[in-house]
Amino acid sequence: MTDIADPLSAEIQGPSPRQMLKSRALSHKGLIFGLSVVLLLVVVALFAPLLAPHDPYAQSLMNRMVPPVFMGGTWEHPLGTDHLGRDYLSRLLYGARVSLMIGAIAALISGVIGTAMGVAAGYFGGKVDAVVTFLINVRLAMPVVLVALAVVAILGGSLTVVICVLGLLLWDRFAVVMRASTLQISRRDYVAAAQVIGASTPRILLTEIMPNVFNNLIVIVTLEMAHAILLEAALSFLGLGVQPPTPSWGLMVSEGKNMMLFEPWLVLIPGAVLFVLVLAINLMGDGLRDVTAPEGRS
Amino acid sequence: MFAFILKRLGLALLVAFTVSFISFSLLFLSGDPAAALAGETASGEDVEALRRLYGFDRPMMVQYGDWLFSALRGDFGESYYFKLPVASLIAERLQVTMTLGVCGILFALATAVPLGVAAAIRPNSLIDRVALFLSVAGQAMPSFWFGLILIVVFAIQLGWLPPSGASSWRHFIMPTIVLGYYAMPAIMRLTRAGMLDVLNSDYIRTARAKGSGEMRVLFKHALRNAIIPVVSLAAVQMGFMLGGSIVVESVFALHGAGYLAWESIARNDLPTVQALILVFSMFYIVFTFLADVLNAWLDPRMRSA
Numbered sequence: 035m036t037d038i039a040d041p042l043s044a045e046i047q048g049p050s051p052r053q054m055l056k057s058r059a060l061s062h063k064g065l066i067f068g069l070s071v072v073l074l075l076v077v078v079a080l081f082a083p084l085l086a087p088h089d090p091y092a093q094s095l096m097n098r099m100v101p102p103v104f105m106g107g108t109w110e111h112p113l114g115t116d117h118l119g120r121d122y123l124s125r126l127l128y129g130a131r132v133s134l135m136i137g138a139i140a141a142l143i144s145g146v147i148g149t150a151m152g153v154a155a156g157y158f159g160g161k162v163d164a165v166v167t168f169l170i171n172v173r174l175a176m177p178v179v180l181v182a183l184a185v186v187a188i189l190g191g192s193l194t195v196v197i198c199v200l201g202l203l204l205w206d207r208f209a210v211v212m213r214a215s216t217l218q219i220s221r222r223d224y225v226a227a228a229q230v231i232g233a234s235t236p237r238i239l240l241t242e243i244m245p246n247v248f249n250n251l252i253v254i255v256t257l258e259m260a261h262a263i264l265l266e267a268a269l270s271f272l273g274l275g276v277q278p279p280t281p282s283w284g285l286m287v288s289e290g291k292n293m294m295l296f297e298p299w300l301v302l303i304p305g306a307v308l309f310v311l312v313l314a315i316n317l318m319g320d321g322l323r324d325v326t327a328p329e330g331r332s
Numbered sequence: 333m334f335a336f337i338l339k340r341l342g343l344a345l346l347v348a349f350t351v352s353f354i355s356f357s358l359l360f361l362s363g364d365p366a367a368a369l370a371g372e373t374a375s376g377e378d379v380e381a382l383r384r385l386y387g388f389d390r391p392m393m394v395q396y397g398d399w400l401f402s403a404l405r406g407d408f409g410e411s412y413y414f415k416l417p418v419a420s421l422i423a424e425r426l427q428v429t430m431t432l433g434v435c436g437i438l439f440a441l442a443t444a445v446p447l448g449v450a451a452a453i454r455p456n457s458l459i460d461r462v463a464l465f466l467s468v469a470g471q472a473m474p475s476f477w478f479g480l481i482l483i484v485v486f487a488i489q490l491g492w493l494p495p496s497g498a499s500s501w502r503h504f505i506m507p508t509i510v511l512g513y514y515a516m517p518a519i520m521r522l523t524r525a526g527m528l529d530v531l532n533s534d535y536i537r538t539a540r541a542k543g544s545g546e547m548r549v550l551f552k553h554a555l556r557n558a559i560i561p562v563v564s565l566a567a568v569q570m571g572f573m574l575g576g577s578i579v580v581e582s583v584f585a586l587h588g589a590g591y592l593a594w595e596s597i598a599r600n601d602l603p604t605v606q607a608l609i610l611v612f613s614m615f616y617i618v619f620t621f622l623a624d625v626l627n628a629w630l631d632p633r634m635r636s637a
Contacts (some may be wrong), residue, residue, distance in 0.1 A: 171343070172350045174620075177575025177612040180593055181358065184605050187597045188361050264474055268579050271476045272594060287477055298484050307479030313472035320468075 058325045065321025071314035081129040086124035087112070090281050094119035099297055113303055116286070117293060122300075125281040125306060132282045133263045133311060136197050140262035141255050145203025148208020149251060153243060155209070155236075156216025166209060173206045182265065183274045191277045196269060200262045207261075211254050215247040249326040256319030260312045267308055283308045336628050336635040344621045348614060352403070355609035356396050359602050387472030398607070408607035413599045418607045421592065426611075428588030429577050430508055436577075437570045439512030440519055445562065448523025449555060450532060463524065467517035475576070479510045479583035496585035507584045511577060515569040522565050526558035560630050565621035 040211035078085060094115070101107040102114040102122070113122040182199050189195045219225065220243065228238050231259055267284030269275030276282040278289070283304040290300030366383035368630060374382075383389050387398075402409065408418035451460040487495035497503050530536060531554055539549045578590035585591070589608060596604040628634045 045363060126588050168343070168346070168350075171347045172354070175347055175351050175613045175616045176354065176573050177578075177609065177616070179578050180575060180590075180612060181355075183578070183594070184358060184609065187362060187600075190358065260472070264472075267474050267477055270472075272579065272582060274597065279560055284474070284476075287474075287480065291480060294480060295488060301477070301484070304482070305474060307475065309472055312474070313468065314473055316468065319504075325485050 055325060056246055058122055062321045062325055064317040065325060068314040068317030068321055071310060072318055075130050075311055076126055076134060079134045082127040082131055086127045088121035088124045090120060090124040090128045091279055094118060099293065105299060114299065116289060116300060122303065125286060126304060129281040129283045129286065129304065132276060133266065134294060137196045137259040137263040138264045140200035141259040144205040144258060145208055145255055148205030149212050152209040152212025153216045153239060156213040157220050157239060157243060166213065170206055170209050178203050178265065179268060181241065182269055183272060185271060186274045193276060196266055196275050200265055204258050204262055207258060208254050211250055212247060213252045216243055219243055219246045234250060253319050253323045258317055260315040264312055333628065333635060337625055340621060340624050344617050348617050351613040352400055352610055355606055355613065356399055358385060360392060379605055392490065403610065409603040411601055411604045413601045415604065418603050422589055422607060425587065425592045428586055429590055431572060432504060432511060432586065432588060433503055433570060433574045435508040436511035436573055436632045437515060437566055439508050440515040441566060442482050442518045444519035445523050448520040449527055451524045455528065463520060467520050470513050470517040473513065475514055476579050477511050478513065479506065479580060482506045483511065493599040506582050507586055510572055511580045514576060515573055518569060519562060519565060523558065523562050524525060526561060527554060530554045564627045567619045567623035571619035574575030574615045575612045
């Protein structure tokens with residue numbers, strides 16, 4: 035499937051001693067950078083009402099398109115104002131909430147669906163596996179952006195709809211990776227031992243399989259969160275995602291697009307923040323993979 | 333080999349059939365397509381008239397059967413907006429999308445393969461780091477934003493390239509870069525990993541031991557084997573890219589099938605949207621099928637899958 039499945043399906047060894055894990059994590063620059071940026075943005079999103087200098091929805095037609103402070107503006111509006119005179123920094127801070135919330139909840143929904151399917155396919159094999167593999171194939175054949183746009187257009191754009199649509203569309207990678215990891219683990223002797231002593235299937239899945247595929251799961255959660263954030267921004271950019279006046283970074287790029295000729299910072303700023311957030315989440319995910327399964331590093 | 337192709341073909345057809353059902357039923361999500369089409373201001377009679385005109389009063393399965401059999405004959409009905417057959421509308425627009433897709437994948441391969449090979453020859457060197465940086469950045473880059481930045485720099489500031497449209501090859505340069513960059517990271521990582529793997533294998537050591545020149549070892553022995561999975565990944569990426577071209581086409585106002593999809597969704601043009609979802613899915617199914625067959629042909633171990 036994708037390149038992501040390969041290193042993860044590599045042999046997974048037992049949990050390494052905590053100390054080794056910690057020292058590996060602390061010496062991994064990408065992980066530290068990614069984690070710091072993500073934590074910073076989470077704090078910003080949580081405390082947006084305290085940090086924002088203005089109301090992100092308050093319009094002021096007298097103060098339209100004030101340039102940011104580094105382009106000759108004043109500290110009254112550090113990142114300037116948009117075409118309706120709304121403070122850009124405040125909208126950016128509130129936009130972090132939208133992105134992170136959509137990313138986290140969509141990854142949670144798709145994670146539950148994909149993990150259930152993948153673990154079932156990997157553990158039970160046979161017909162269950164055939165059905166799950168078939169469903170993965172069907173899902174991959176559907177163009178995500180197109181289907182998401184169509185569904186949002188039909189149901190009406192709102193945060194809830196966007197989150198649900200993305201959650202129901204992005205489970206494929208979870209299913210692929212969890213299926214492969216479960217397949218590996220379920221061949222281990224300790225799983226056979228659990229079966230022999232008569233442990234029930236739910237017990238084996240919860241106490242033998244899940245803890246051993248958990249590291250891989252966390253990596254996919256981060257990567258899919260980044261994926262969902264990018265897709266939300268793209269949908270909002272195309273006008274069929276989060277609806278105005280909600281401050282979404284994709285929407286801000288789209289609103290700034292018409293003034294791009296004279297005020298390029300209207301497009302540059304929200305896009306750059308989006309890029310940095312997604313980059314940080316991806317680095318965090320890649321870092322977690324290197325740290326938790328160093329033998330799978332390519 | 334023949335058995336494998338037959339089995340794989342059966343699966344592809346089954347997937348195609350399921351996708352066709354999903355893309356048809358998606359548009360019944362709203363509950364009443366006739367009311368959605370008529371708009372909020374329409375009277376009850378207007379909605380009824382529309383319902384009978386487009387046959388929405390029949391059972392859904394009957395409508396689906398009807399639609400599927402027409403679609404198999406290449407008839408996707410008439411666009412509500414353009415009042416033209418959907419099939420000819422899409423066929424006309426697909427030229428732009430296919431051109432963009434082919435250019436995009438060629439651009440991705442032309443940058444990713446040399447970079448991946450160079451990175452694998454000297455791991456942890458400067459070029460490896462540059463390649464890694466490009467691939468990590470590529471995966472985080474919002475393609476609509478990247479496109480707009482290119483427009484600001486190369487069309488507005490420097491004035492080298494036209495900002496939008498599709499009337500000459502110069503119009504395709506920026507969209508190609510944006511779409512190609514989207515597919516580049518995965519291809520580069522796979523090339524690098526494959527080359528590293530192959531370069532550590534016994535037959536490469538043998539080739540070096542018998543005194544083959546370094547270039548010959550790299551390109552005749554190593555790359556030939558490392559490139560096999562890359563070719564099939566490129567085919568799969570091509571399928572993804574055609575589906576993803578909707579964003580790129582809308583940024584650059586390229587009037588291709590992706591742009592048509594975006595317009596049709598906004599206009600509630602159901603037959604066009606249904607047909608486009610199906611067409612894009614079919615491309616993906618065909619490309620992955622070709623990729624699997626190619627893989628099985630080049631590597632007999634894959635045939636058991």
